[in-house]
Amino acid sequence: MIAFSELPRVMHNPALGAVVLHSFVQGWEEKHISENGLPWPLLFLPLPLVLHMPTAEILAKTQQRSGLIGLTEGDDKLRKNIYSFQERVLTSRKLSMESMVMALATGLLILDLQGGQLFSGRPAVPRDSIPERVRLLVKAAKSLGRLCQGHSLGEISFHLRVQF
Numbered sequence: 001m002i003a004f005s006e007l008p009r010v011m012h013n014p015a016l017g018a019v020v021l022h023s024f025v026q027g028w029e030e031k032h033i034s035e036n037g038l039p040w041p042l043l044f045l046p047l048p049l050v051l052h053m054p055t056a057e058i059l060a061k062t063q064q065r066s067g068l069i070g071l072t073e074g075d076d077k078l079r080k081n082i083y084s085f086q087e088r089v090l091t092s093r094k095l096s097m098e099s100m101v102m103a104l105a106t107g108l109l110i111l112d113l114q115g116g117q118l119f120s121g122r123p124a125v126p127r128d129s130i131p132e133r134v135r136l137l138v139k140a141a142k143s144l145g146r147l148c149q150g151h152s153l154g155e156i157s158f159h160l161r162v163q164f
Contacts, residue, residue, distance in 0.1 A: 016134070017099025020046050022108040023138045025120045027145020037117030038145075039153055041164040044096045048088030049160075050140045055081060059140035059147075068147045068159050086162050 024046040028038045050056050103109040110121040130138055148156050157164060 012095055014095065014098035014102045016137070017047050017095055018103035018106060018108055019125075019134065020050050020137055020141045021096075021099055021103045022120060022122070023124075023141035024050075024145040025109060025118055026124055027142035027147075028149050029120055030142070030146060030149075037112055037115065037119040040111065040116050040118055041153060042148060042156065043100050043118065044089055044093065044164070045148070045156070045160070045162065046141050046144055047096050047099060048085065048092040049144060050137050051092070052081075052088060056136055056140040059143045060136055062143055062147065064143070064146050068151055068156065082161050085160050089162050 021043055024043070025038050028042075050059065100109070104111055107121040110119045111117075112119065125138075127135065151159075153164060156162075
């Protein structure tokens with residue numbers, strides 16, 4: 001298996017990362033019951049999970065009704081990779097930060113400084129205008145956002161075996 005840090009340079013593109021983060025926040029907002037935005041520490045999750053193709057494929061086809069618990073307990077391939085999530089989160093911190101800055105600078109995301117929460121700043125891009133090779137990443141990021149919605153940072157940390 002290729003280490004996250006050895007992914008092709010195109011995958012380490014902050015503009016692509018900004019699109020993935022935007023999609024993640026949109027997924028969170030789709031099902032979010034309250035007016036609360038996405039807690040900013042969660043922005044460190046999408047890139048290491050979605051840019052890992054085996055995980056992206058699992059996320060993209062996950063039934064939303066299974067929830068985060070169903071995702072981590074129901075898929076054997078994902079369960080085997082779950083212990084590498086923390087390593088990938090740490091390895092991708094720089095890319096996640098650069099992508100967050102890009103998303104904020106371009107208006108894809110809006111940061112509420114008082115609450116430390118993020119909101120989508122733009123509507124979803126029509127599917128037809130997304131390049132085919134990026135569609136899986138966008139779909140997986142939205143799915144991850146929906147799966148995380150309704151869970152606390154502690155619950156997400158527990159189920160994905162990551163520390164913030």
